[in-house]
Amino acid sequence: MTDPARAAVEDPWPAPRAHRPVEATVTLPGSKSLTNRALVLAAVADGPSVVRRALRSRDTSLMAAALTSLGAHVDTTGEDWRVTPGALAGDTSVDCGLAGTVMRFVPPVAGLSTGTVSFDGDPHMRKRPVGQVLGALRALGIDVAGDALPFAVRGTGSVPGGTVVVDASASSQFISALLLAGARYERGVDVRHEGAPVPSLPHIDMTVAMLREHGVGVDDTGPDRWSVAPGPVRAVNHLIEPDLSNAAPFLALAAVSGGTVTVRDWPRHTTQAGDALRDILAAMGCDVSLDDAGLTVAGPDELHGVDLDLHDVGELAPAVAALCALATTPSHLRGIAHIRGHETDRLAALATELGRLGADVTEHPDGLELRPAPLHGGVFRTYADHRMAHAGVVVGAAVDGVLVEDVATTGKTFPDFAGFWAGLLA
Template identity: 90%
Template sequence: MSAPSSTPADPWPAPRASGPVTATVTLPGSKSLTNRALVLAAIADGPSVVRRALRSRDTTLMAAALTSLGASVDTSGEDWTVTPGELTGDAQVDCGLAGTVMRFVPPVAGLARGAVAFDGDPHMRQRPVGQVLGALRALGIDVEGDALPFTVRGTGSVRGGTVVVDASASSQFVSALLLAGARYTEGVDVRHEGEPVPSLPHIDMTVAMLREHGVAVDDAGADRWTVAPGPVRAVDRTIEPDLSNAAPFLALAAVSGGTVTVRDWPRATTQAGDALRGILEAMGCTVRFTDDGLAVTGPGELRGVDVDLHDVGELTPAVAALCALAGTPSHLRGIAHIRGHETDRLAALATELGRLGADVTEHPDGLELRPSPLRGGVFRTYADHRMAHAGVIVGAAVDGVLVEDVATTGKTFPDFAGFWAGLL
């Protein structure tokens, strides 16, 4: 079954689980790992192969952006080959709704010769990027503009050095500067000043990948990351499954009382989605590793949780949907920064879950949810793939949920709706 197109006038009927669901799923690769791998491969000292790369809108936009700058990214097969080339300007980069493209590519564009113009979808113009652009200016790069659309005018080299940023809105501000920093003449010394950086596992992921490419990174001090100048070694790598994309599938086990196994779940990983194991256990699920991967079995009734999701904010929509179905109250905290994601996720979740009958209170940095009977209705997604995940989770437990624009899930999971319907 293919996913039908979905518009506000033609929302997608989310399938209801008629009983406990038993399934084993193989997920596409991690978007976060794929896009970091592509950036590092494009500035490496030789060709690389990115195996099991995620093929989605965000990753094909990244491949196109790096190709426009002079790298060769062959996406024709399951394994993508990246061949670095002379970085050139006079290019246009479409960021779509991909924060990684908007933030990770400008530091690379500074190494090119000529102007590189960036723009994206209308909503993307509201997402924060000014801290990255200000940091690039401080490192010696000519940047015109402080938000999309903006232009980077490269000269073929970047001085680099020490820079101070406020990364309290997104950990990507730090990762963006670290990824290209080894190619700067003086390397880069990034210092954060402001409220705590959210989603720190994503910075840990960046640091780990840089080290795998032979780059020297010092992250021993709090709120400071130093990348030494030097070559970026070419590395062939295999991309792990996207563990954040596992959230709706494991949630399906949780709400149906069934068992869902996600194949090839790594025993050790820097992915934020690994936190699902502890969250689901706290909600009453049985979580265990098997020979196939990670298996989750749902309880008779879900328990609510009081949890700080500051480091794993991308999991909030799925966790909030589960909390709306739980038998005891929940409090999700530490996630003010997700107001700057694809949409204001806190406001969107409070509005859409409330529309379906949830007893939910929106706070500046989180949500409180109390048990309340849910009903069917239209669940709007705001062009946000994680909101669509929340909608289908509720729909698996409640009759008559209609998910608007379910195709937005193509950002990280092509034909998600068809795959989901096939499980039910």
């Protein structure tokens, strides 16, 4: 993790304070996780398809550019993105930026190409784990040079495939990456996990569900094993759900202001991890209801602390930790050692930045303990991590004088987040 005492912040953003209960209805951009999976599957499908209401953000734009560079054509000019598969040929390069899905999901597709595909990304990205995916690709018959960014995949036009063992305890994306392209391999792919429990299992469930929508046979009946049968990937149009994890700061705004926020078009059934916000916020004292209008959260008179295992929904930890720092009773967030390998070491970053604002927080190997303490203003550093920025603005809504560094990093999944957020508190 970058040293928090690094160079002076150039652009700290004054996080708006909620001086009264916020009453708002919010329409969120589409899910990054669903958009990028849909784009990958469309690029290896047997015909053209449309990704409707695709999220337009840095991560999804990088994915579209990566797949286009490999030979597919991704038309992003409209709200609905049109994908036409093409011959995966020629040498090219892929910019991963800070997108874990690009760094992990695209190399298995690159193995089907007939050229050398070079991968690199932002400086922070070079610290994120990808070695398990690259080692698995070698075992499946793909020539890979390197074990971390930058690396290169040398395709020969086909991949033998078969059985491979990975340790996905650092990221569920290791599994999803191999499954998404696996049907196009000669023998398919049989992925077996060996190691500590896989985090964020809902994301693998999402991958499996989308593969089945494309007519791909997937066997996930055994523990820690996912098998994809070889065969065509049927072209399917997808309608992208709202990004439920991006709902976290907006629903938290209702919680900290004592107001009421509705997120429109919340699905009644979903594989998104963000759906866990319903139970989490209810446990903290909020009134939570889901109907045809969407998901509505009404904030309580005071927030209760919680004892939660967030292993399967670690991406929610920053916003939840911010709420716990504002709660009137202690909290313990557990099971999230794996978020140390996200955009930054989120546990260390949260402990440092919340502590900088006065929070009584203890960092543990797999989580955080937070106890009630008066908070004060100051700079909240984000480490180029959009979820850290979400935590900062949530605290800033309840505490005067919070300055969020590099709030523009939220563009990873939510363009103009700062302007939208400020409008809600105007």
